[in-house]
Amino acid sequence: MKxxxxxxxxxxxxxxxxxxxxxxxxxxxAKLRLKNETPYEIESALIKKGSSENIYGSLKPNEIxxxxxxxxxxxxxxxxRINNKDIEFQIQPFEASPTAGTNKPAKPLTCxxxxxxxxxxxxxxxxx
Numbered sequence: 001m002k003x004x005x006x007x008x009x010x011x012x013x014x015x016x017x018x019x020x021x022x023x024x025x026x027x028x029x030a031k032l033r034l035k036n037e038t039p040y041e042i043e044s045a046l047i048k049k050g051s052s053e054n055i056y057g058s059l060k061p062n063e064i065x066x067x068x069x070x071x072x073x074x075x076x077x078x079x080x081r082i083n084n085k086d087i088e089f090q091i092q093p094f095e096a097s098p099t100a101g102t103n104k105p106a107k108p109l110t111c112x113x114x115x116x117x118x119x120x121x122x123x124x125x126x127x128x
Contacts, residue, residue, distance in 0.1 A: 029070070029071060029072065029073045029106060030049060030069070030070040030071075030072065030073040030106045030109075031067040031068065031069050031070070031106075031108040031109070032047060032049070032054075032067065032068060032070065032076065032108070032109050032110075032111060033064060033065045033066060033067045033068065033108070033109075033110050033111070034047075034056055034059060034064070034065045034110070034111050034113060035059075035062075035063075035064045035065075035110050035111070035112045035113065036059040036060065036061055036062065036063050036064075036113055037061075037062065037112055037113060037114045037115075038061060038082070038113055038114060038115035038122065039061055039115060040061065040082050040083060040115065041058060041059065041060050041061065041082070042056075042058060042059040042080055042081070042082055042113065043058050043081040043082060043084075044056070044057070044058060044080070044081045045057075045059070045065075045078065045079070045080050045081070046078070046079045047068070047070075047076050047077070047078050047079075047111070048076060048077040048078075049070040049071075049072050049073070049074050049075075049076045049077075050070070050071070050072030050074045051071070051072065052070045052071040052072055053070075054068035054069075054070065056068065064110070067108055073106040075091040076089075076091055076111070077089070077090050077091070078091075078111065078124065080113065080122070082122070087122050089124055107128050108128070109126045109127065109128060110126065110127050110128075111124055111125075111126055112124060112125050112126070112127060
């Protein structure tokens, strides 16, 4: 009986294990664009993911940038220039990114920048 349970367990584990798909170092695994949902013009934007970074041009209110590609699928550091002031966002997750360290392609995301007149602050969220 123990041998049968052991055989079933080994079979289930071996079937459920997949060979992890690897990508070449020069392949891009993440795409990100910006959407300005504020009443202000974003004068410039820098997004850094791991060791790769992209500079985005200016974005008028309600404008969306083109997708930019990154070689890593980590949480981003974002620096915006609005009204001659630098605004920085350092994403501090409480858990690892689902694709962090695997170099698996992530779904293209849009980083939406918002403004709250009540708190007089900028914020962001991501949408697919």
